[in-house]
Every structure is written in structure tokens, then in C-alpha cells.
Amino acid sequence: MRELLIKNRSIRRFKQSQRIPRIFLQELIENTRYCASAGNLQPLRYLALSDEISCEKAFSCLSWAGYLTDWPGPDAGERPSGYIILTAQDDAGTAVHWDAGIAAQTILLSAAEHGYGGCIFASIRREQLAQYFPALKPYKIILAIALGVPGETVVVDDIKDDDVHYWRDERHVHHVPKRTLKELLL
Numbered sequence: 012m013r014e015l016l017i018k019n020r021s022i023r024r025f026k027q028s029q030r031i032p033r034i035f036l037q038e039l040i041e042n043t044r045y046c047a048s049a050g051n052l053q054p055l056r057y058l059a060l061s062d063e064i065s066c067e068k069a070f071s072c073l074s075w076a077g078y079l080t081d082w083p084g085p086d087a088g089e090r091p092s093g094y095i096i097l098t099a100q101d102d103a104g105t106a107v108h109w110d111a112g113i114a115a116q117t118i119l120l121s122a123a124e125h126g127y128g129g130c131i132f133a134s135i136r137r138e139q140l141a142q143y144f145p146a147l148k149p150y151k152i153i154l155a156i157a158l159g160v161p162g163e164t165v166v167v168d169d170i171k172d173d174d175v176h177y178w179r180d181e182r183h184v185h186h187v188p189k190r191t192l193k194e195l196l197l
């Protein structure tokens with residue numbers, strides 16, 4: 012489990028030509044059936060996107076890596092080849108966000124186990140996304156997950172000086188600072 016968790020980094024550059032199969036996106040969604048859910052309400056509904064045109068539309072609705080201010084996001088050729096949009100009915104309570112976190116992590120761990128990678132997005136132009144995909148209109152868009160075959164190296168470092176900013180080195184390796192166990196324990 013530890014190995015899988017370390018492998019499961021947020022991936023933002025992909026081998027775009029190696030497409031993630033649509034059936035696999037559905038298998039990832041099926042895995043969320045077994046997730047914990049507040050009150051067991053299971054309020055989440057999912058939209059899977061896998062064709063190139065849909066992926067380009069979804070891509071244009073997301074904000075990438077806020078801390079990398081000089082990087083606008085992945086270039087053509089290194090963009091995700093699939094997306095899963097997590098939604099809920101408009102009247103779902105705040106607990107839906109906890110459910111969504113558990114579901115998103117389940118999807119990403121399942122993807123990582125099969126050699127895929129991805130990134131969760133809360134920074135979404137929601138109205139634009141719903142315009143592109145009318146199936147979303149009756150729902151509240153909670154999160155988006157971009158997925159594909161990883162095209163970058165991401166490493167975890169122990170955090171220094173409380174600096175949470177991720178960064179890229181001269182070889183374009185993405186570094187993610189994480190708090191140490193000592194810091195986590197009260």
C-alpha cells in the first residue's frame with residue numbers, strides 16, 4: 012500500500028497518444044461503488060470522457076498547477092486522454108465533499124495500480140464545462156479527474172521551512188514537499 016501511495020502522485024503531463032480505454036474509466040467508476048459514504052447516501056454521479064474532442068473541451072475548463080506560475084499547463088501531445096467528472100444533485104449536503112474525496116482517491120489509486128496517472132481538479136470553469144456537456148447541467152460539478160499514461164517524473168521530498176509549494180527542477184522533474192510524520196503527530 013505504501014508503494015502504491017507513493018506512486019500515486021498528481022500527474023499533469025501525459026503520453027497523450029497512448030489513450031486510456033473508455034472501459035477502464037468505467038471500471039474505475041465501478042470501484043467507487045465500494046467506497047464509504049456519509050449516511051450511505053451515495054450521492055455521486057460520474058461522467059467519463061475519453062474521445063479526443065471531449066478531452067480537448069474538458070482540458071479548456073481546468074486550471075493547472077497554480078504554484079507553477081510560468082507554466083500554463085500541458086502542451087498538445089502531453090495532455091490527458093481521459094477525464095472523470097464527479098457530480099452530485101444540487102441539494103446534496105456538504106458531506107458530498109467528503110464522499111468525493113474518498114471516491115477521487117479510490118479512482119487515482121486504482122488507476123496508479125494499472126500504470127496510469129492523473130490529477131484531481133477543484134479549479135474548474137464549471138459553467139463552461141456544463142455548456143460543453145449538457146448531461147452535467149442538472150448536477151453540481153464537484154471535482155474533475157484528469158487521467159492518462161504518465162509522461163513525467165514526480166518525486167516526494169520532506170518539506171523544508173514549511174514551504175508547501177511544489178516545483179520543477181532543471182530536468183523537469185516535479186517535486187512535491189510533504190510534511191514528515193513528526194510534524195503530523197500531535
Ligand SMILES: Cc1cc2nc3c(=O)[nH]c(=O)nc-3n(C[C@H](O)[C@H](O)[C@H](O)COP(=O)(O)O)c2cc1C
Nearest residue numbers: 019020021074075076077130131132133134177187
Ligand atoms: C481537492 C483537490 C483539488 C485540487 N485541485 C487542483 C487543481 O485545480 N489544479 C491542479 O493542478 N491540481 C489540483 N490538485 C492537486 C494538488 O495540487 C496536489 O494534490 C498537490 O500538489 C500534492 O501533490 P500530490 O497529489 O502529488 O501529492 C488538487 C488536489 C485536491 C486534493
